[in-house]
Amino acid sequence: MGVCVSNLVVQYGTTRAVDNVSFEVRDGEFLVILGPSGCGKTTILRCIAGLVEPTSGEITIDGRVVNGIYPSERNIAMVFQNYALYPHMTVHDNIALNMKMKKIPKPEIEKRVKDVALKLQISELLQKKPRQLSGGQAQRVGLARAMVRDPAAFLMDEPLSNLDAKLRNEMRDEMKRFQKITGRSIVYVTHDQIEAMTLGDRILVLNHGKAIQIDEPRKLFDEPNHLFVAGFLGNPPMNIMPCDVRLTGAGRYDMKFGSNRVKVEIKDSMTPSASTSMGFRPTDVIISDDGPFRASLDYVELLGTEMNAHFRIGEGRFIARLLRDSITEKLFQTKSGTDVSFGVRANRIFIFDSLSGHRYNALLDSADA
Numbered sequence: 001m002g003v004c005v006s007n008l009v010v011q012y013g014t015t016r017a018v019d020n021v022s023f024e025v026r027d028g029e030f031l032v033i034l035g036p037s038g039c040g041k042t043t044i045l046r047c048i049a050g051l052v053e054p055t056s057g058e059i060t061i062d063g064r065v066v067n068g069i070y071p072s073e074r075n076i077a078m079v080f081q082n083y084a085l086y087p088h089m090t091v092h093d094n095i096a097l098n099m100k101m102k103k104i105p106k107p108e109i110e111k112r113v114k115d116v117a118l119k120l121q122i123s124e125l126l127q128k129k130p131r132q133l134s135g136g137q138a139q140r141v142g143l144a145r146a147m148v149r150d151p152a153a154f155l156m157d158e159p160l161s162n163l164d165a166k167l168r169n170e171m172r173d174e175m176k177r178f179q180k181i182t183g184r185s186i187v188y189v190t191h192d193q194i195e196a197m198t199l200g201d202r203i204l205v206l207n208h209g210k211a212i213q214i215d216e217p218r219k220l221f222d223e224p225n226h227l228f229v230a231g232f233l234g235n236p237p238m239n240i241m242p243c244d245v246r247l248t249g250a251g252r253y254d255m256k257f258g259s260n261r262v263k264v265e266i267k268d269s270m271t272p273s274a275s276t277s278m279g280f281r282p283t284d285v286i287i288s289d290d291g292p293f294r295a296s297l298d299y300v301e302l303l304g305t306e307m308n309a310h311f312r313i314g315e316g317r318f319i320a321r322l323l324r325d326s327i328t329e330k331l332f333q334t335k336s337g338t339d340v341s342f343g344v345r346a347n348r349i350f351i352f353d354s355l356s357g358h359r360y361n362a363l364l365d366s367a368d369a
């Protein structure tokens with residue numbers, strides 16, 4: 001059940017918009033497709049909807065292969081960014097339109113419109129015209145129009161991107177509520193990592209048409225399997241430091257960045273190269289006199305209860321996102337260029353190949369400066 005996409009490819013001339021993507025949306029699951037502009041998110045959604053013909057690959061909805069089946073016969077509903085409400089029709093008629101065209105009996109239509117309006121709390125808006133609605137209200141009407149058809153799945157393409165920041169936060173809550181009310185699968189496309197993290201039961205990270213990682217938000221953040229995921233999630237993103245690597249024994253390596261050294265054991269094979277790099281999240285940096293590493297302080301930004309401390313190591317730079325306390329507060333008085341000792345939380349150092357993006361299966365043995 002749910003939606004299943006297998007080996008989907010969409011080729012536009014020389015552009016491979018979708019490059020062999022496979023994933024499954026479980027029954028009732030909120031799946032977010034996250035990635036930068038142009039990575040193929042909309043194209044995947046339009047393939048599921050039946051608006052784009054795949055170059056190859058198979059799509060099933062509730063167990064039925066839908067390749068070649070008309071959009072209107074796929075039992076899915078697409079919610080658009082601009083809601084696409086008909087301006088001359090009332091909210092009621094906008095919601096009822098699709099059922100009218102399908103010749104559903106009038107009493108049944110009335111019952112469904114009333115029911116959906118109640119659930120989405122727009123009953124008092126039914127006689128209004130779209131131009132009389134606020135952004136949030138129009139959004140809800142768009143959802144109501146999709147919901148009234150009781151589809152197997154909802155497809156949403158950046159539905160909140162037209163709203164201002166405050167309303168977007170409110171609508172995030174409503175989206176989550178919408179999932180509970182309908183109990184249906186939702187495929188939700190966004191380039192916004194916060195939206196993805198807060199809404200998704202799972203997130204599929206997409207880049208250049210390729211599926212990079214699909215996981216629960218926490219797993220994606222804590223255990224990115226690719227440099228792209230590490231850099232795309234998190235604000236500020238994961239620090240990536242180029243390293244000098246030396247093989248010291250079977251599967252064992254010394255990695256140097258500046259005067260700092262970590263000894264690691266790599267479980268999968270690694271060829272030491274100039275593209276090997278080390279990553280750690282700004283929030284995993286600990287400022288401490290007995291930390292194993294040293295870096296030169298560049299400058300500090302005050303954020304409120306937190307701060308961003310910017311450091312340099314040779315040509316490399318990194319950021320530490322720190323809570324203000326008696327130790328970190330001293331950084332505000334520390335002169336730029338001063339060496340500061342720091343550590344990184346246990347098991348929170350990642351090793352990547354920065355060319356392929358591959359994350360090595362690495363175990364940290366020791367660290368020192």
Ligand SMILES: Nc1ncnc2c1ncn2[C@@H]1O[C@H](COP(=O)(O)OP(=O)(O)O)[C@@H](O)[C@H]1O
Pocket residue numbers: 012015016017035036037038039040041042043044
């Ligand atoms: N109809 C089309 N014809 C040619 N190229 C297209 C078409 N639609 C999308 N593309 C290209 O496919 C890629 C993916 O586009 P899209 O799926 O819209 O990305 P996203 O929604 O992630 O921003 C882009 O390079 C875009 O220019």
Ligand SMILES: [Mg+2]
Pocket residue numbers: 041042043
């Ligand atoms: Mg798009």
